[in-house]
Amino acid sequence: MHFRNRRRSQTHDVQFNCEATSLMCLCEGEKGVIMKAEGGFGIVRRLAEMGLTPGVEIKLLRKCPFRGPIEIEVRGVALALGYGVASKVFVKQLRADSNG
Amino acid sequence: MAEQLRIALAGNANVGKSAIFNQLTGLNQIVSNWPGKTVERAEGTLHYKGFTIRVIDLPGIYSLSTFSMEEIVSRDYVAVEKPDIIINVVDASALERNLYFTLQLLELDAPIIIDLNQVDFAAKKGVKIDAESLSKALGVPVVSTVAITGSGISELLSTVVAVVSGEKKLKPLKARYGKEIEKRLPVVEKLVNDNLPQLSAVYPARWIAIKLLERDTDIVGKTKNYENGKVVLDCAEKSADRLEEIHGEQSSVVIASERYGLANKIAKAVTIIESPPKISLEQKLDALTTNKTLGYPILAAVLAAMFAVIFVGGNYISAGLEYVFGILTANVENALSQLLPQIGVDLINKGVLSGVVAGITIALPYIVPFYILLALLEDSGYLPRAAFLMDNLMHKIGLHGKAFIPLMLGYGCNVPACIGCRIMETERERFLAAFVVVLIPCAARTVVILGLVGRFVGLYAALALYAFDLILVFALGRVAFKALPGEPVGLIMEMPPYKRPSAKNVLMKTWSRTKDFVYIAFPIIIAGSLAIVALNMTGFMNYIVNGASPLISGWLGLPVLAGIPLIFGILRKELTLILLSQLVPLASLTAVQMVVFSLVTMIYIPCLATIAVFTREFGWKKALAVTLIDIGLALLLGGIAYRLLSL
Numbered sequence: 191m192h193f194r195n196r197r198r199s200q201t202h203d204v205q206f207n208c209e210a211t212s213l214m215c216l217c218e219g220e221k222g223v224i225m226k227a228e229g230g231f232g233i234v235r236r237l238a239e240m241g242l243t244p245g246v247e248i249k250l251l252r253k254c255p256f257r258g259p260i261e262i263e264v265r266g267v268a269l270a271l272g273y274g275v276a277s278k279v280f281v282k283q284l285r286a287d288s289n290g
Numbered sequence: 291m292a293e294q295l296r297i298a299l300a301g302n303a304n305v306g307k308s309a310i311f312n313q314l315t316g317l318n319q320i321v322s323n324w325p326g327k328t329v330e331r332a333e334g335t336l337h338y339k340g341f342t343i344r345v346i347d348l349p350g351i352y353s354l355s356t357f358s359m360e361e362i363v364s365r366d367y368v369a370v371e372k373p374d375i376i377i378n379v380v381d382a383s384a385l386e387r388n389l390y391f392t393l394q395l396l397e398l399d400a401p402i403i404i405d406l407n408q409v410d411f412a413a414k415k416g417v418k419i420d421a422e423s424l425s426k427a428l429g430v431p432v433v434s435t436v437a438i439t440g441s442g443i444s445e446l447l448s449t450v451v452a453v454v455s456g457e458k459k460l461k462p463l464k465a466r467y468g469k470e471i472e473k474r475l476p477v478v479e480k481l482v483n484d485n486l487p488q489l490s491a492v493y494p495a496r497w498i499a500i501k502l503l504e505r506d507t508d509i510v511g512k513t514k515n516y517e518n519g520k521v522v523l524d525c526a527e528k529s530a531d532r533l534e535e536i537h538g539e540q541s542s543v544v545i546a547s548e549r550y551g552l553a554n555k556i557a558k559a560v561t562i563i564e565s566p567p568k569i570s571l572e573q574k575l576d577a578l579t580t581n582k583t584l585g586y587p588i589l590a591a592v593l594a595a596m597f598a599v600i601f602v603g604g605n606y607i608s609a610g611l612e613y614v615f616g617i618l619t620a621n622v623e624n625a626l627s628q629l630l631p632q633i634g635v636d637l638i639n640k641g642v643l644s645g646v647v648a649g650i651t652i653a654l655p656y657i658v659p660f661y662i663l664l665a666l667l668e669d670s671g672y673l674p675r676a677a678f679l680m681d682n683l684m685h686k687i688g689l690h691g692k693a694f695i696p697l698m699l700g701y702g703c704n705v706p707a708c709i710g711c712r713i714m715e716t717e718r719e720r721f722l723a724a725f726v727v728v729l730i731p732c733a734a735r736t737v738v739i740l741g742l743v744g745r746f747v748g749l750y751a752a753l754a755l756y757a758f759d760l761i762l763v764f765a766l767g768r769v770a771f772k773a774l775p776g777e778p779v780g781l782i783m784e785m786p787p788y789k790r791p792s793a794k795n796v797l798m799k800t801w802s803r804t805k806d807f808v809y810i811a812f813p814i815i816i817a818g819s820l821a822i823v824a825l826n827m828t829g830f831m832n833y834i835v836n837g838a839s840p841l842i843s844g845w846l847g848l849p850v851l852a853g854i855p856l857i858f859g860i861l862r863k864e865l866t867l868i869l870l871s872q873l874v875p876l877a878s879l880t881a882v883q884m885v886v887f888s889l890v891t892m893i894y895i896p897c898l899a900t901i902a903v904f905t906r907e908f909g910w911k912k913a914l915a916v917t918l919i920d921i922g923l924a925l926l927l928g929g930i931a932y933r934l935l936s937l
Contacts, residue, residue, distance in 0.1 A: 229780075231505070231540065232357060236782055238546035239353040241387050244539060245547070255582050259681040259691060259781050265386045265554070270678045272690050272781030 210280040213260065214273065216250040222281030223247050229278045241265040242279065295343045296371075297450060299405075300364060300395065301379035302388050303350030304786045306407045308332070309437035310379055311347040314447070318802050319347055321795055322668040324695060325784050326350065326360075326713035331367070338447050341454075346373065352387075352784075354394045355542070356508040358715050368400050369493050375450050379405045382412035382419045382434070383787075385561060389553035390546075392428065396462050399494045403449055404432040410439075411787075416565035424560040429461040438792060467548045470536055474529040475499050481525050485518035502526035503533065504542040572788040579672065585679050592672070597756070600659045601740050601749060607655035608741065615647045637823060640872065645819030648868035649812055652741050657733045657807060661800040664702045668799075669791035673698060674783060681781050687764060688771030689714070690781035693723040697763075700730030702803070704900040707732075708907060718776040721908055725916060726767045728896040728904065731759055734811075734863035735892050741867055743888045747881045755888055762893070762927075810899070811862055818858045818865050819872065825854070845925070846890065847932040848883050849874050859891060861898055866891045882935045886928050894924030 210225045224246050227237045241264045242248070251261040257273045271279070299307040303325030311319050315334030320327065332347040348367060349360035356362050368376060378395055380388040395402050406421055425432040431449045435442030452458040466472060478499035482490050489498060489512060501509040503526055513519040530541040537544045579588050622643060626635045667673055673695050681691030692713050700707035704727060711723040731739060744752035771778075825831040831854065838853035846852075851873045859866035870876065870887070879887070895917055896904065905913040 226539070227543075231542075233780065233782075234540055235355060235504075235542040235546070236353075236357045238543040238550075239355060239357070239390070240782060240784070241390070241550060243543060243547035243550050246550070252577075252580055253582065254580075254585075254679065254682060256682055258582075259678055261580065261678065261785060265384075265550070267384045267387050268785040268787070270674070270681070270691065270781055270783045270785050272681055272685070274685075275780035275782060 209282055211283055213248075213250070213262070213271070213276045213279040213281055214253075216281065216283060218250055218252050221247060221249045221284040223284060225280045225282055227279045229275065233275060237275070237279065240269060241267065242269075247284070248281065293341050295341050295375070295450070295454060296346070296373040297343060297375045297377055298346040298348055298367060298373040299377050299379055300348045300368065300391075301350060301405075302352055302381065302384075302391055303327075303784065305350065305379050305381040305388065306437040307347055307350060307379045310377070310405060310407065310435065310443070310446075311345060313437055313440045313443045314343075314345050318798055320799055320802070322665075322673075322799075323671040323786055323789050323791075324668060324673045325786060326692075326695075327668075327710075330709065331363075339451055341451060343447075343450070352391060354391075354398065355504070356506060359712060362508060365398075368395065369398055374401070374454055376400050376402045377405050377446065377450070378402045379407050382406050382409045383415050383417060385419060386550070386553050386557040389556055390550055393463075393465050393549050393553060396428070396430075396465060397494070397497050397500060399462075399497070401453070401460055402430050402462070403446070403453060404428065404430060405442075405446055406432055406434045407437050409434045410436045411789075413564075414570070416563060416567050418562045418564050420560045420562060424556070427463065427556045427560060429463045431458055431460075438795070465549070465552055467545065470533060471503070471545065471548065474503065474533070478502055478522065478526045478529060481522045485522050486513065486516050489513065489516065499526070500545065503530050504545050505530055505540075506542075575788050576675070579675050580678055585675075589676055589679055592667075592676075596663050596667075597753070599663060600656055600736070601744055601752070603659045604656035604740055605745055607659075608651055608745075611651040611655060615651055619643055619647055633827075636827075637820070641820040641823040642816055644872055645815045645868065646812065648819075648871055649808075649815045649864075652868055652871065653734070653737045653807075653811065653864045654804075656737045656740055658800065658804055660702065660733050660736065661803045662796060664699075665796040665799040666791050667698070669789065669795060671786045671788045674785050677783065678785065685778065687726065687767030688722055688774070688778045689719055689767070690779065692781060692783050693719070693726075696723055696727050697730055700727040700732060701736070702733055704728050704730065704732045704896060705903050708900060708903045711907070715779050716776070718774055719779060721912065722767065722770055722774065724904060724907065725770050726763045728900055728916060728920065729759065729763050729766065729893060731756065731892050732863065733807075734897070737864040738867045738891045739888045742870075742876065742879075742884050746877065746879070747884055751881070751885060755885070755892065758889075759892060766923075811864070814861045815865055815868055818861060818869060821858070822854060822869055822872065841925070845929045845932075846886055847936065848887055849879070852883075852887060856890065856894070859897075860895050863891060863897050882932060885935060886932045889931055890924045890928040892924075893920055893927065895921050 216222055224242055224244055226244060227234050227242060246264060249263045251263055251268060253260045259270050259272045260276050261268055261270050299311055301307055308319045308321045308328055311332060315336050317334045319332045328347060328349045334345050336343050336345065348364045351361045351364050354361060354365045376395060378392050380392065406419055412419065421432040421434050431453065433442055433446045433449050435446060453460060479495045482495045482498045498509060513523055533541045533544055579585055623639050626638060677691040677694040680694040684691050684693050695713065696707045696710035699710050707727045708724045711720045711727060714720045714723050739752050739755050743755060835850050835853060839850045842848050842853040843850045852870060854873060855866040855869035858869055901913055901917060904916065
């Protein structure tokens with residue numbers, strides 16, 4: 191196994207425990223399970239309606255540089271999320287070898 | 291008497307509702323590959339087996355909550371106007387997410403038929419949906435279709451008729467939630483039934499109860515309006531609090547999770563995976579065009595290529611047409627002068643004929659290629675990718691990436707672009723987006739920029755004008771963003787897969803847009819030309835010219851006659867160039883004058899149609915404010931440009 195070049199993204203001062211990390215902390219191609227989304231009532235509800243409910247598995251497809259948006263795959267659909275939205279969605283990272 | 295039926299097409303964004311609508315009605319509702327295109331419902335009528343069927347194409351939505359304007363509109367249409375049948379168009383290649391919406395339609399007790407669309411695309415992804423099992427699971431008929439080719443459409447219609455005539459019975463699935471929710475729902479439902487008879491006459495009581503548990507702002511607000519609403523609200527609130535305590539999530543998320551749980555179960559049971567997904571050409575293209583380093587140069591190249599094609603193609607066609615029509619008009623003039631007195635010849639020739647010729651030779655050569663390229667961009671699915679790439683930059687002006695889509699459409703025409711701003715979620719963002727959209731040089735202004743500056747001064751000068759406009763849009767957007775109170779919203783957008791644009795659809799879209807342009811623009815061009823001839827003959831022209839001369843020639847450094855086209859330009863922007871060409875030989879203008887004239891035309895006022903649609907969307911005060919800001923800005927910048935460029 192080689193070391194994965196984990197860029198701890200720019201989410202600066204927030205301390206994450208090993209369980210829940212922000213969606214922004216995943217690397218391209220990595221998978222995770224949604225734990226919780228934070229933010230305003232409307233945003234959290236909309237995220238749930240777009241399929242980002244607790245327990246669902248997602249895959250990070252790509253990230254844009256400079257605090258740009260990310261694209262994820264959830265429930266068979268590609269979804270773009272802005273940096274601000276995505277950094278408040280917390281996931282439990284899945285090991286690359288444990289699940290497909 | 292034929293029996294009247296009303297059916298509505300409902301479903302997620304970008305699943306092919308408009309394509310189904312076109313197949314059903316034979317109309318040409320615009321079809322594209324980006325979510326949120328249909329913002330205004332379209333209506334059409336068809337006749338089938340003795341029925342007169344009115345079809346309504348609703349905007350695509352993901353949920354029946356109140357996140358966006360479209361969702362409230364669609365929800366009220368379904369619940370209040372109660373169409374006879376709702377055709378729920380479902381994307382077979384993204385069944386789970388689509389079923390989430392279906393389940394909500396069922397909660398509303400809506401009579402639905404499932405149109406399993408894009409089965410061809412699902413097959414490409416190696417997925418097959420067992421329509422019969424899906425029909426059993428949901429208790430409603432399911433018809434497989436491919437909207438673009440029209441396959442399955444007649445079966446869809448016969449199913450509609452079979453359901454209406456009672457041949458086919460709907461036994462819709464009654465979705466049950468988990469224990470914690472189901473324990474509380476009946477209590478709230480009973481209170482709704484007892485205390486809100488008016489509301490439960492419109493919406494099903496169980497549905498109202500669910501919405502109250504979700505703390506849906508619209509339904510909570512409606513409940514508050516009733517005398518006994520408070521009793522119901524108190525109970526619902528307590529239940530929602532308790533649910534949130536148990537699950538540690540806001541209640542709407544708890545309910546959405548359970549709905550998705552059911553959608554997932556059904557989708558899994560009816561999906562047959564025929565072959566493992568292969569990495570297709572489309573996916574490779576997707577990866578390339580949204581690549582973090584290559585994506586931006588590709589975006590820039592796409593846009594630059596677009597303008598290069600329009601410029602080169604437009605110039606070429608324009609010159610060719612001018613030659614042909616030059617000979618033609620000379621002949622017509624000769625022929626006419628033998629038949630009519632001079633004044634008649636002038637009226638026909640200068641008023642009608644030269645207006646039409648100018649419209650054909652100056653406007654159409656740039657507009658038609660533009661529409662073709664825009665249609666290609668829309669149908670391929672590139673627009674959402676561009677929006678994704680631009681999200682970062684758009685945040686700087688208080689918007690998010692999605693606003694880039696109406697901005698791009700604005701290059702075609704500001705009118706649909708202003709309406710397209712409805713894809714933004716909040717009123718504030720809609721206005722911010724529309725404010726910058728009206729500054730985008732539409733096809734008509736492109737005609738002026740390319741047809742005047744591009745042709746006589748050079749491509750670089752024209753490109754500089756575009757670049758300057760982008761800087762202006764950005765700067766003004768930033769000022770407006772800082773000036774308007776409110777919190778910016780983040781991007782949440784579906785990325786539709788790339789699709790090969792169909793030649794038929796591209797041509798049809800180009801044709802229908804060009805037709806609109808000709809029908810609307812040409813009468814105005816002719817009227818404008820006639821008015822100028824009349825002004826000239828009556829001598830009124832001199833008054834206007836003299837009155838405007840300090841501003842036009844003193845401040846802007848333009849020939850005094852240029853004031854006339856600028857006044858008429860409020861009707862249509864390309865009219866400025868067409869009328870200018872009739873008043874002054876274009877080649878006699880200096881380069882600086884051409885640039886200043888184009889710059890002023892580009893900014894000085896949204897055209898009449900744009901002002902009208904802006905007023906409808908945002909009210910006359912905002913429309914007036916934007917108009918005045920733009921006029922002031924154009925005169926200011928035009929004067930400055932004149933002085934700077936003359937140095």
